[in-house]
Amino acid sequence: MFHLAGLSRLSIASLAIGYAEPVGFSRWEIVLFLVLALASLSAFFARFSKVLVRIFESKKDPDFRLSPIARRVWDFVWEVMCQAKVIKERPLPGLAHAFVFWGFCAFALVTLNHFATGVGFPFLRSRTWVGGFYFWFAAAFAVLTAVSIAALFVRRLFVRPIWLGQKVSYESLFIAFLILALMVTYLGAFYVGASPGTIKALWWAHTLALLIFLPLIPHTKHLHLVLSPVTVFLKREGFSRIPPLAGDEDFGMVTGRDLTQIAALQAYSCVECGRCTEHCPAANTGKVLNPKEVILGLRGYLNELGPKSEEPLIGKHESLEALFQCTTCGSCEYQCPVGIQHLPMIIGMRRGAVNTGVWEDDYGTKLFLALEKNGNALGLSSSERDKFIAKQQFPIFDGTQEYCLWLGCMGGYDPQGREIIASFARVMEYLGTTYGVMKKEKCTGDPARRLGNDLVFQTLVEENLRNFEQNKVKRIVSICPHCVRTMAEDWKEYGVAPEIEHHSEFMARHQSRLPNKDTGETIVYHDPCYLGRYRGVYDQPRQVLALSGTVIDPPRARERSFCCGAGGGLAFLGEEQGERVSHNRAKELVETGAQVVGVACPFCNTMFRDALGATSEAPPKLLDIAQITALQLPQKVAARADG
Ligand code: SF4
Numbered sequence: 168m169f170h171l172a173g174l175s176r177l178s179i180a181s182l183a184i185g186y187a188e189p190v191g192f193s194r195w196e197i198v199l200f201l202v203l204a205l206a207s208l209s210a211f212f213a214r215f216s217k218v219l220v221r222i223f224e225s226k227k228d229p230d231f232r233l234s235p236i237a238r239r240v241w242d243f244v245w246e247v248m249c250q251a252k253v254i255k256e257r258p259l260p261g262l263a264h265a266f267v268f269w270g271f272c273a274f275a276l277v278t279l280n281h282f283a284t285g286v287g288f289p290f291l292r293s294r295t296w297v298g299g300f301y302f303w304f305a306a307a308f309a310v311l312t313a314v315s316i317a318a319l320f321v322r323r324l325f326v327r328p329i330w331l332g333q334k335v336s337y338e339s340l341f342i343a344f345l346i347l348a349l350m351v352t353y354l355g356a357f358y359v360g361a362s363p364g365t366i367k368a369l370w371w372a373h374t375l376a377l378l379i380f381l382p383l384i385p386h387t388k389h390l391h392l393v394l395s396p397v398t399v400f401l402k403r404e405g406f407s408r409i410p411p412l413a414g415d416e417d418f419g420m421v422t423g424r425d426l427t428q429i430a431a432l433q434a435y436s437c438v439e440c441g442r443c444t445e446h447c448p449a450a451n452t453g454k455v456l457n458p459k460e461v462i463l464g465l466r467g468y469l470n471e472l473g474p475k476s477e478e479p480l481i482g483k484h485e486s487l488e489a490l491f492q493c494t495t496c497g498s499c500e501y502q503c504p505v506g507i508q509h510l511p512m513i514i515g516m517r518r519g520a521v522n523t524g525v526w527e528d529d530y531g532t533k534l535f536l537a538l539e540k541n542g543n544a545l546g547l548s549s550s551e552r553d554k555f556i557a558k559q560q561f562p563i564f565d566g567t568q569e570y571c572l573w574l575g576c577m578g579g580y581d582p583q584g585r586e587i588i589a590s591f592a593r594v595m596e597y598l599g600t601t602y603g604v605m606k607k608e609k610c611t612g613d614p615a616r617r618l619g620n621d622l623v624f625q626t627l628v629e630e631n632l633r634n635f636e637q638n639k640v641k642r643i644v645s646i647c648p649h650c651v652r653t654m655a656e657d658w659k660e661y662g663v664a665p666e667i668e669h670h671s672e673f674m675a676r677h678q679s680r681l682p683n684k685d686t687g688e689t690i691v692y693h694d695p696c697y698l699g700r701y702r703g704v705y706d707q708p709r710q711v712l713a714l715s716g717t718v719i720d721p722p723r724a725r726e727r728s729f730c731c732g733a734g735g736g737l738a739f740l741g742e743e744q745g746e747r748v749s750h751n752r753a754k755e756l757v758e759t760g761a762q763v764v765g766v767a768c769p770f771c772n773t774m775f776r777d778a779l780g781a782t783s784e785a786p787p788k789l790l791d792i793a794q795i796t797a798l799q800l801p802q803k804v805a806a807r808a809d810g
């Protein structure tokens with residue numbers, strides 16, 4: 168009893184005393200501290216200044232604008248200060264990382280005071296109200312940081328997710344040890360029984376850990392501690408946006424001279440967490456492409472050769488094969504916690520490879536020729552499209568109708584794409600919406616743009632824009648998320664496209680007037696990359712499908728949806744290496760046990776057509792949301808679904 172009372176008195180005393188400050192530094196101790204601090208800071212800046220020089224010596228980003236500043240501030244607060252992205256995508260390790268980050272923030276003042284104490288000018292005193300509070304506040308974060316870093320240490324050493332790399336990173340383990348040492352030596356100063364000698368020893372141990380840690384930052388991936396807040400703030404506007412070329416002399420990213428400041432900053436900010444790779448459809452199906460290595464390749468190039476080098480980027484540091492395996496699904500950019508934008512770099516290097524003739528691919532050449540000659544990616548004569556329009560009796564757009572119904576290459580030429588268009592036309596007619604189709608529609612240029620052929624892309628865009636202007640088109644609706652994205656965003660470089668929306672958005676807006684008859688079927692919905700991640704449209708297709716059945720999600724859904732393998736022009740290239748991306752996804756869709764796979768993109772549709780049959784003996788039905796809706800319409804609405 169007496170003992171407990173003593174203990175309780177002790178803890179009250181320790182609460183009153185709090186953080187014990189070291190006293191009585193000798194002149195020699197001060198000199199030693201200053202010499203060590205100077206050495207540490209010099210080692211830090213010796214490396215950090217080189218990184219800064221490489222970033223500043225890189226080419227300026229031609230399209231960079233700081234506005235809108237409010238969006239940048241919001242991203243900074245949300246992604247950096249709140250660590251929201253880090254936590255959302257990997258909740259437990261994310262939270263542990265966030266506590267380490269918040270601990271660092273809380274410790275900024277403590278560290279400054281720590282150094283000021285070493286030269287005899289502490290500005291935080293534990294006996295004052297502010298100092299007393301702040302030391303306890305930092306102590307709370309020290310405990311959370313110590314627990315978190317210990318957990319991350321165990322994860323890296325024993326769990327070792329493959330995305331972090333095959334080998335144990337001793338560098339990361341040592342840094343984790345230093346952070347733990349910083350926390351423990353700080354907390355030790357709260358021990359009420361510690362003698363003045365012990366307190367001073369703790370101060371020195373804490374100082375040494377700090378002075379060893381500081382120069383390691385720019386030499387390791389922990390450089391992200393300094394750079395990533397800036398990277399997040401300065402990242403390019405828009406999601407997976409491809410920056411424009413800076414004139415006729417700009418061939419894309421060919422050598423170090425083509426690396427821009429933003430690209431260099433992003434390359435140095437990579438924390439090597441592997442989140443991009445973990446979600447990459449190419450990396451998940453045995454391809455050479457690994458988005459983390461794309462970024463580290465650029466960093467390696469800058470370290471070795473610098474931004475003034477004329478050496479090609481593709482070769483030792485970047486793999487041509489890998490660059491052309493990217494489906495442009497955008498998962499990497501969506502997942503990256505430090506604001507790295509992979510697609511401007513991947514497409515930038517594709518542009519360089521196409522414009523300098525480094526990329527030679529029979530399928531690619533055939534595709535570009537088809538786009539140039541026939542104006543569509545399937546290489547069919549435009550008379551085939553005319554025949555389809557005549558057979559379906561689609562009205563021709565003449566400026567009087569509400570909508571221009573955009574057929575796209577798939578809707579105009581592909582048999583299954585035609586069925587989707589016919590179904591959607593029935594839905595529009597049922598709703599009483601007037602529409603017409605363009606006589607001389609050309610491909611939006613999406614596959615040329617994503618494969619790096621800006622010349623073909625520009626020609627197609629200009630022809631289409633002229634056509635829209637002549638026909639006074641004001642509003643477009645399309646069944647294809649690739650067309651929607653390309654017209655709404657990529658075309659901006661060459662003019663203003665009419666307002667465009669995806670058919671899922673159109674149908675969701677009119678859902679109260681669409682038939683609502685539950686078929687009793689379960690529909691698993693596959694989020695297309697260009698509708699979900701690129702456009703943020705997740706709920707509308709689900710709302711439309713819910714009119715016809717029970718909608719379920721596969722395990723990888725919404726922002727984490729797994730690509731079908733068609734994007735980035737890959738639908739038109741040859742055989743894939745390793746497992747097919749579409750098969751990987753089809754298996755997941757089949758395993759949900761749904762009777763219907765609901766899609767909202769004609770490219771996903773074409774990819775799953777074979778994949779579902781190849782992965783299941785009794786595959787579920789594959790239907791677009793327009794087809795599912797059209798099946799509910801009264802029979803008297805003219806049947807068009809025979810394509
Ligand atoms: S866009 Fe998709 S396919 Fe391309 S690197 Fe990123 S995650 Fe991989």
Ligand code: SF4
Pocket residue numbers: 436437438439440441442443444458459462499502503504505507
């Ligand atoms: S690019 Fe981003 S997501 Fe990928 S490893 Fe680097 S920091 Fe992580």
